[in-house]
Amino acid sequence: MSRIQRCFKSLESAGFFRSHDDNILELLCHGKEYAKLLQQHWLRLRPLAAHLDDSIQTISPSNLHRFSFPESQQFGNNFQKLIKDHPxxxxxxxxxxxxxxxSSPKVNPLFGVKSPATLLTTDFLVEPHRALEHFYNMQRESKIWWMRLSSNPSRYRIVPCDLGEEYNPKNYQAIDIKSSYGEAGDVTVEELSLVRIVEDNGYRLSDARTGEFIQPTVIRSVIELETATCALLLDGCDHGRDAQSLLLHRVLAPYQCGIACVEGESELSGDLADLCLHLKHVIHLAGLRLREGTGFASAKNTSQLKDHLLESDMLGVPYTLVLNEQTLKNGLMQLRSRDTRLAETIHISDVPDYLLNIFKN
Incomplete structure (x- = not known):
């Protein structure tokens, strides 16, 4: 079994997605949660953009060339919304x-995703004489964004697309940002296309510098959310380390923190459970995401604790608070890291500020 196949099985067993016979992936509960967080992260990217999210339409992009979008009704409607709702x-x-x-998601060499797929689209309307400058800047910004989300930034690269003889490079440009998985193949996580609108079809905006009305050139970024989600999950699993774990970005991990208590044979197990519930409440109030269910796990011994921590690692939980009966006496507990598998001692009074600082930085 290849390394990538083992990753697929690990992610499937952890409840991130289900693989069908034709290599089509369907996101499950943990995968959907990760996709939702990635979508929110995209919304925060380039915060000055006008968000046109009143209604989400279903389209069939297979019928459209990547350069033909300015002729579509959707683009025309969005342009009018921009003028009306965001003057x-x-x-x-x-x-x-x-x-x-x-309605027809793209199929990559490694996998496809179940229909329908969510398209996250950014249209950058720029001055024609500065279009290439903006295009190169957007390429660089997009690649850096993917690299920051990755456990292996070197796997991302910009791949120019063959335009064909019918397209003038002065008016059309296209690149894909791909995530490489070695011999297994590449996955396209973002498409960037530049189209200079030549015909006068009423798409005119005033130049922010001169005030003159011009017909802008459009740079379009398209991210297929489910495909990007599966690619990032695969990236987090395919890290080449001996330890089994899912190295998801701390901000996007579906569950940012876990709580585990080692009860032993002590009569204080009820008090430990109460303390775990208190910590669960404190962490929730801080806005951090806890593992589903009760939010904490009980272990009778170190062997059970080890099994629980392994399960947390495969869910991509970055940090786990480990309590024992000594915590009831001195307030000290262990903060265990998924990435290093090392633990540091912190005091209960430092929760959640200590965790918030970690995720902030």
Missing amino acids: RKAKCPTLIKHQSLS
Whole structure:
């Protein structure tokens, strides 16, 4: 069994996705939670954009070339929404963000995703004479964004697309950002396309510098959410370490913290459970995401604790608080890291500020 196949099985057994016979992946509970957090992270990217998210339409992108979107009804409607709903942002350059559903998701060499797929689209309307400058900047910004989310930043690369003889490079450009998994193949996580609108079809905005009305060039970024989610999950599993774990970005991990208590044979197990419930409440109030269910696990011995921590590692939980009966006496507990598998001692009074500082930085 190849390394990538083992990753697929690990992610499937952990409840992130289900693989069908035709190598089509369907996100399950943990995978859907991760996709939701990735979507929220995308919404925060380029915060000055106008968000056009009143209604999410289903489209069939297979019927459209990647350069033909300015001719679509969806683009025309979004342009009118920009002018009507966001008049202060209706200047060039400006950004439009919108979401839609694709009835025919793209199939990558490693996998496809179940239909419909969510498309996260950013349209950057820029001055024609600065279009290539903006295009190269957007490539660099997008690649850095993916690298920051990855456990292995070196796997991301920018791949130019063959335009064909019918497209003038002055008016059209296209690149894909791909995530490489060695001999297993690549996955396209983002498509960037530049289209200069030549015909006068009413798409005019005032230049933010000169005030002159111009017909902008459009740089479009498209991310297929479910495909990107599966690619990042695979990236977090395919880290080459001996230890079994899912190295998800701390901010995007579905569950950021876990709580485990080692009860032993002590009569204080009830008090330990109460303390765990208190910590669960404190962490929830701080806005950190705890593991599902009760939010904490009880172990009778170190062997059970080890099994629980292994399960947490496969769910990508970055940190676990480990309590025992000594915690009831001196307030000290262990904060165990998923990435290093090492633990440091902290005091109960440092929770949650200590954790919040970790995730903030």
